[in-house]
Amino acid sequence: MDLVLDAPERTRRIHRAAARFCAANGWAPLSEVPLPNGRRADILALLPDGSFRIIEVKSCARDFLTDRKWTEYRDFCDALLFAVDADFPQALLPEDVGLICAASMEDWALLRPPPAHPLAPARRRSMLLRYAMLAGLRASAAADPEAGLLARMALRLE
Known part of the structure; x- marks a missing residue:
C-alpha cells in the first residue's frame, strides 16, 4: 500500500535519491549551496574531472511552474x-537540461544527459x-556546532 506523500516529504525523498545517484556515479554532492548570485542550488556536485553539476529537485508540476529561478544556476x-x-x-521540463528520475532511494536513472556549458577558468x-570552504565548514560543524556557526557567520557562506 503506497502512502500519499506531502510535498516536503516528496522533495526530501527525491533529493536523497538524487544525492545517491551522485554518489553512485562518483560525484561529490553538497546540498543547499548558496551561489554568488544569492540563489541556492539544491545540489552542487563536484565531479572527478573538476567540473560541476547543479541538480534542481522538483517535486510536482506546480513546483516547476512557479519557480523560474533555476535558469540563473x-x-x-x-x-x-x-x-x-x-x-x-x-x-x-525543457529539453536543454539533463533529467534524473529518482523513483526511490534505490531506483534512479539518468533519463537525459545534460548539455555541457563549461565554466570559465576564473x-x-x-x-x-x-x-571546498562550505564542505569543510560543514564537516567542522558536525564535530563542533558552535565553531561551525562562528565560521559560517564570519565567511557568510550560509
Missing part, C-alpha cells in the same frame, strides 16, 4: 539537471573554493 555549473520522481509530468576556481 547555469552560470555556476558546467551542466544543469532536474531530479524528479516517476510521477512528475516530464513533458513540462569562475571554476571561484566555485571550487566555495565548494
Whole structure:
C-alpha cells in the first residue's frame, strides 16, 4: 500500500535519491549551496574531472511552474539537471537540461544527459573554493556546532 506523500516529504525523498545517484556515479554532492548570485542550488556536485553539476529537485508540476529561478544556476555549473520522481509530468521540463528520475532511494536513472556549458577558468576556481570552504565548514560543524556557526557567520557562506 503506497502512502500519499506531502510535498516536503516528496522533495526530501527525491533529493536523497538524487544525492545517491551522485554518489553512485562518483560525484561529490553538497546540498543547499548558496551561489554568488544569492540563489541556492539544491545540489552542487563536484565531479572527478573538476567540473560541476547543479541538480534542481522538483517535486510536482506546480513546483516547476512557479519557480523560474533555476535558469540563473547555469552560470555556476558546467551542466544543469532536474531530479524528479516517476510521477512528475516530464513533458513540462525543457529539453536543454539533463533529467534524473529518482523513483526511490534505490531506483534512479539518468533519463537525459545534460548539455555541457563549461565554466570559465576564473569562475571554476571561484566555485571550487566555495565548494571546498562550505564542505569543510560543514564537516567542522558536525564535530563542533558552535565553531561551525562562528565560521559560517564570519565567511557568510550560509
